[in-house]
Amino acid sequence: MDVTNEVHSNSVLRELNEQRGRAELTDVVLEVEGRSFPCHRAILASCSPYFRTMFTSGYAEVKQERISIQDVSGVAMATILDYAYTGRLQMEPDQVQAVMSAARLLQVDFVGRKAAEYMKDRLDVSNCVDVLMYADMLADCGLVEASKRYMASRFDQVALQPSFVQLPLNLLQSLLGRDDLMTNSEDNVVQAALRWVDFNQEERLQHLSTLCKSLRWSLISTKLCVEIESKLLSTDSNIVYSNSTTQRLGQVxxxxxxxxxxxxxxxxxxxxxxxxxxxxxxxxxxxxxxxxxxxxxxxxxxxxxxxxxxxxxxxxxxxxxxxxxxxxxxxxxxxxxxxxxxxxxxxxxxxxxxxxxxxxxxxxxxxxxxxxxxxxxxxxxxxxxxxxxxxxxxxxxxxxxxxxxxxxxxxxxxxxxxxxxxxxxxxxxxxxxxxxxxxxxxxxxxxxxxxxxxxxxxxxxxxxxxxxxxxxxxxxxxxxxxxxxxxxxxxxxxxxxxxxxxxxxxxxxxxxxxxxxxxxxxxxxxxxxxxxxxxxxxxxxxxxxxxxxxxxxxxxxxxxxxxxxxxxxxxxxxxxxxxxxxxxxxxxxxxxxxxxxxxxxxxxxxxxxxxxxxxxxxxxxxxxxxxxxxx
Structure with a gap:
């Protein structure tokens, strides 16, 4: 006889989750931001390569009953443990980044991927710059590109956001170099670059010559060319613009x-x-x-x-x-x-x-x-x-x-x-x-x-x-x-x-x-x-x-x-x-x-x-x- 109980796996997970709630038969306690989470090592190891390595590679944590987890918030840990025991991922919008960071650290790929997808689907003018910087910090290439593409699609509006001037030089330069910027004129791109420089001119003026390499000289008005040149005179920098004559996508x-x-x-x-x-x-x-x-x-x-x-x-x-x-x-x-x-x-x-x-x-x-x-x-x-x-x-x-x-x-x-x-x-x-x-x-x-x-x-x-x-x-x-x-x-x-x-x-x-x-x-x-x-x-x-x-x-x-x-x-x-x-x-x-x-x-x-x-x-x-x- 060969019979499969279709509800067996769900029943086992449900029972283990109930045991976790009663701290029954649990064999490890995770300490996170002052909160204690009784868990089963087998469940943690089956969902997270991070824990599997911890419990099987001779580390000191193998024998410890209580393990302190650093760089993870208590809410994020609770979210990931709930997923590990139920297969269901639930999180509040303001906790998505914290959960994604915890998932990256603990190597819970599904949670990290879904958190990134959630942020991609909810990009808007007010948050796209912050998401880009966060994704760049995590080296999440997919989220980085999605954020840049969204910023390109609303460039003129994004450039006016307070967070825009917080962009690091490398991210700003890569954004200004894109062909798909939805902007009405190259002057808008130049003004965005100057706004970034003027936010902290003492430190950033030296980078204006670098930003010019992303600006398309043949499409810039004479007035703004003169303004750029006047700023660069004080830095003794040579002006090298982009040699591209292609109009940005928003102009064609x-x-x-x-x-x-x-x-x-x-x-x-x-x-x-x-x-x-x-x-x-x-x-x-x-x-x-x-x-x-x-x-x-x-x-x-x-x-x-x-x-x-x-x-x-x-x-x-x-x-x-x-x-x-x-x-x-x-x-x-x-x-x-x-x-x-x-x-x-x-x-x-x-x-x-x-x-x-x-x-x-x-x-x-x-x-x-x-x-x-x-x-x-x-x-x-x-x-x-x-x-x-x-x-x-x-x-x-x-x-x-x-x-x-x-x-x-x-x-x-x-x-x-x-x-x-x-x-x-x-x-x-x-x-x-x-x-x-x-x-x-x-x-x-x-x-x-x-x-x-x-x-x-x-x-x-x-x-x-x-x-x-x-x-x-x-x-x-x-x-x-x-x-x-x-x-x-x-x-x-x-x-x-x-x-x-x-x-x-x-x-x-x-x-x-x-x-x-x-x-x-x-x-x-x-x-x-x-x-x-x-x-x-x-x-x-x-x-x-x-x-x-x-x-x-x-x-x-x-x-x-x-x-x-x-x-x-x-x-x-x-x-x-x-x-x-x-x-x-x-x-x-x-x-x-x-x-x-x-x-x-x-x-x-x-x-x-x-x-x-x-x-x-x-x-x-x-x-x-x-x-x-x-x-």
Missing amino acids: RTELQVFLRAGILEQYSDDECSALCYDPSTGRLYAMNMPEKLDSFSRSVTVTPDNELYMAGDIVTSRETGMDDRQKKFYQYNHLLNTWEPRCGMIAPRYSCGLVYLKGYIYAIGGDDTTETAERYDPSCDEWTSIPPLPHPMSSEFCVVTLDDSIYFISKDGCYSFNTIENKWSKIADMFQPTEHPQAVTYRGSIYCIDCNERCGDSSCVQMYNPTTGEWKMTGKYYYFFDTATLMTYAKTMYLLTVHSGDDKEFDTDQNGSCTTLDIRQYQPNTDSWWSLVKECRQVPPLAWWLNSSSRTKCLTVRMIPMCLGYLKAYESDYYGVGRRRNESYRSGSSDDSDTDTLSDQEDSDEDNSDQDRLSGSDDGDIMEDFYYSD
Whole structure:
């Protein structure tokens, strides 16, 4: 008979731990910072090479009943002994470094590794310098590099931290030499170096010439070059700069279109936690990672003029209970690491709130239980404060945009503006055609809005609000049929993207046998019309499928780093396979019927305006044609 008792090992450990608690059958007592820990030598030796060597190599401790352990805190020893007897590691955040140091000394590798991973996962602007110096002291290469990489990803902010000037010369020099510093200019790197020197100029001025070897002379302003030279004159040191002409990573970002979807109708499991990023210059797709377990995030992401992305937490469905749990979570995107870092949680839990940036602050509007409260986030101090609520409870379907000094809230229940100077809400005119699923952008001093989800089969038009006249009006002459629509601005031009699904035998279809088409219209402000770009080129994989897999899509223009982004696995085969064949069909002149209810000869006539008319109405002509149809 060959039978295994699956619970035997756990039972033995549990009994030994209980014996330890009663000091029963223990054969050694560890003395740590005045605390006594009765233990079993066999347990200690089995978990720690340090103790195994102590008890088996003829040292004096072999015969001692009480052994004093130096350089280990009592709390850290208690944590490691609990792990040794239970296999479970528990420690408070403020004890992680002490536990890691003790684990290194006692050679408990699992504990040391998990402590290091814990610190890696919780690096932030305030602690990364201290973690780097600690990791360097322990010679933990992995934690050292993780700390440096995080510092590079937030360099401009880290350089202003009080702990930055405490860096030893060798660590500072290696940091300043990195190509992946996320900084807007080389001058910021120089100023960080000078700030470090000026903290203790008497001792550190002699090291300025050493630091110059990490500074890229060709990218430094003349003013700072003169300042460096004036400081070095007093030290009789020769200036030797880095001969690298490569810009830091933060200076070579590419302008991408980031498409954020919500209410996902058709989900690809591999890409559930990704947002699509499209490079207009190459037509390539990239994936921006999104936090896990967030069901919807299209309205709840905003971008600042400095290309910082912020996201408000959203509803999470518990796998255990199947219940919805509203979140207060708030994140900031890390461009270098392609991750979202937690920031101060919102005051109220919100579901798909309206999130916008305006003049140094982030505003979260609605999405709470009352669908009317609002709050404001200050990035400089990582704090939220409440602002006046909306005058009335609103529908959960709404959109929020900013224009000048005001925030505009748009829904079928009414439209309001919040003046950030006067700190109050005001009623504005209702749309002449209420929208169930509004999506809006601001363009040339006005607000443009469309019902972005028309799966019920109704038609929709783009409505424009002029804050000067306080009126809404229809843009263009036509209503459009579509499944989903997205308004977006790019390169000083506005576009309308409409997606329609149907059967089409002339083109390849998706896995459900339907053909997904994307129509792109460019707004002509001088003629108040929408010009259809390359009408015969409707089928644009894989962007059409992506947009049609969501009931709402928001598009942001963000300067990002393509090499730091991932790729969309689910679309890879389509983009380089089926998508390639479809692109060939574009060039052969294939076309389909219009998805517009009044696209007639009259509209064709309107759209076939001269090139001069087109260019007079748009700043960038048909730039989107290249944007969407390039390989």
